[in-house]
């Protein structure tokens with residue numbers, strides 16, 4: 001008898017980032033700044049000293065302490081993951097039971113529905129309007145009418161770069177009984193975080209990642225911030241050695257370096273401003289540049305596919321959605337090359 005994959009696996013295809021060699025990659029919202037020579041030397045020294053034969057610290061004690069202090073929360077409010085992606089997976093698989101309803105928004109980060117179906121939960125998708133707006137009242141009504149167990153969305157949002165203000169987010173959390181998972185992956189670029197308020201709520205988990213503003217996509221490091229009851233549950237549900245020793249050590253070095261973190265953020269914001277202003281030149285009825293609260297720009301255009309393909313022939317890759325383009329802020333040279341090519345294409 002032949003082995004058969006089950007229903008939830010049989011149609012799955014492995015995640016494929018854009019393949020091929022491109023000179024300019026503005027497709028994945030990564031930071032264009034990598035660690036300095038000086039920090040690399042510090043990293044080398046922890047590699048030299050690491051106890052490779054031993055398991056890592058299962059609770060990431062030092063790293064949690066550093067993160068907690070920088071963010072004005074307690075150590076018992078912080079759980080660490082192998083990227084926030086892993087944390088999303090843990091939350092879906094452990095805080096939900098088969099058939100539970102999860103409210104997501106559309107468009108939003110695609111991994112929410114991916115993990116939701118893996119956890120065999122029902123995904124209730126709430127569509128944003130044509131300007132990518134959605135009111136908190138719509139979310140509250142949808143969650144409560146469906147008796148949802150979880151609401152998960154990014155704020156500010158990937159891919160739209162739009163955001164919902166803190167005051168409205170607070171009103172949402174207070175008016176639902178669902179667990180609200182607030183993905184603040186891009187909140188380093190906006191000022192509406194409610195991360196420090198997690199102890200005011202029994203139903204809030206805030207996710208943070210080191211892959212974007214901090215420029216550590218390579219090491220896979222993310223945080224879940226919540227009251228101590230929820231944090232304890234996450235720490236109990238995760239696999240014990242989910243964050244490897246090198247990631248913990250590198251994370252400690254980088255997150256302790258306030259100057260690096262602050263400078264990176266400033267340079268990325270500067271790059272975003274430049275890109276936004278340069279792209280706005282092309283604004284017309286078929287090409288609408290959205291105001292951005294993130295490190296990328298979203299453009300609504302029916303020519304998305306055409307522009308995307310033409311940019312590729314110039315060795316520039318961005319992210320293409322049906323009728324939109326998402327372009328990550330890059331180095332000065334990368335941004336200029338992009339604008340030069342767009343001059344020709346448009």
Ligand SMILES: *Cc1c(COP(=O)(O)O)cnc(C)c1O
Nearest residue numbers: 083084085109154158185209211
């Ligand atoms: C990039 C991104 C993440 C992924 O973060 P990792 O820590 O790299 O797994 C999570 N949420 C959103 C909205 C993102 O855009």
